[in-house]
Amino acid sequence: MTADTIQLDDAGDRYVLTLDRPAQRNAINAAMIGQLHEACARVEAAPKPVLLTGRGDHFAGGADIAELRERGRAEALAGINRTLFDRVARLPVPTVGAISGFALGGGAELAYACDIRIAAPTARFGNPEPGLGILAAAGGTYRLPELVGASVAKQILLAGRILDADAALRCGLVMSIADDPLAEAHTVIDRIAKQSALALRLMKTIVDAPGSQPWVDDIAQAVLFETDDKRDRMTAFLERKR
Incomplete structure (x- = not known):
């Protein structure tokens, strides 16, 4: 453009x-x-x-x-x-x-x-x-x-x-x-x-939101815990450690 x-x-x-x-x-x-x-x-x-x-x-x-x-x-x-x-x-x-x-x-x-x-x-x-x-x-x-x-x-x-x-x-x-x-x-x-696009998006949204709502972190983390990207990234990390 x-x-x-x-x-x-x-x-x-x-x-x-x-x-x-x-x-x-x-x-x-x-x-x-x-x-x-x-x-x-x-x-x-x-x-x-x-x-x-x-x-x-x-x-x-x-x-x-x-x-x-x-x-x-x-x-x-x-x-x-x-x-x-x-x-x-x-x-x-x-x-x-x-x-x-x-x-x-x-x-x-x-x-x-x-x-x-x-x-x-x-x-x-x-x-x-x-x-x-x-x-x-x-x-x-x-x-x-x-x-x-x-x-x-x-x-x-x-x-x-x-x-x-x-x-x-x-x-x-x-x-x-x-x-x-x-x-x-x-x-x-x-x-x-190199980082997770969804994790970054949720992180930015939470950081920019007014006030402190820890339960929002829990919900966002729950979403991320269920993604294939999270499992793939953690598996790759563990394999590199081996």
């Missing part, structure tokens, strides 16, 4: 989804929102892990400000960006973001929606929305505190702190820093692809 603003490549055991507006620092406009929804629909129909990255030097420098300026109350209540980023977060597969350069505003919120983030040394995360008279309403206020804690989140959301790669690593926002974050993200997905 190639569109005006993104490229979705089927790489066999994974998808590679690339934001493709490098001249605009991959700013997220309405066309990109629509095309990302189409990409999500394809992943939902044929689930495989997703590697999300940006073309060029930056992941995404934010939302398209010219479009945001013209949005009014109705567009805000529709949650245009939030609805997409929540859909990305709910994809039934692990998602790994390879982040270079700016991940600011809506770009940062899209990065927060990934399950795992790998940063280049150049990566910068921030939410400067209040300086534009708005708030980080597409995941910043509720997803970021879960990722880095309320104190660091308030530093970013209220005081305008920009996290560089080292700071992002220290607070757990990123898994690692790599000179080639795309290659490192592929390495992570190599490990993911």
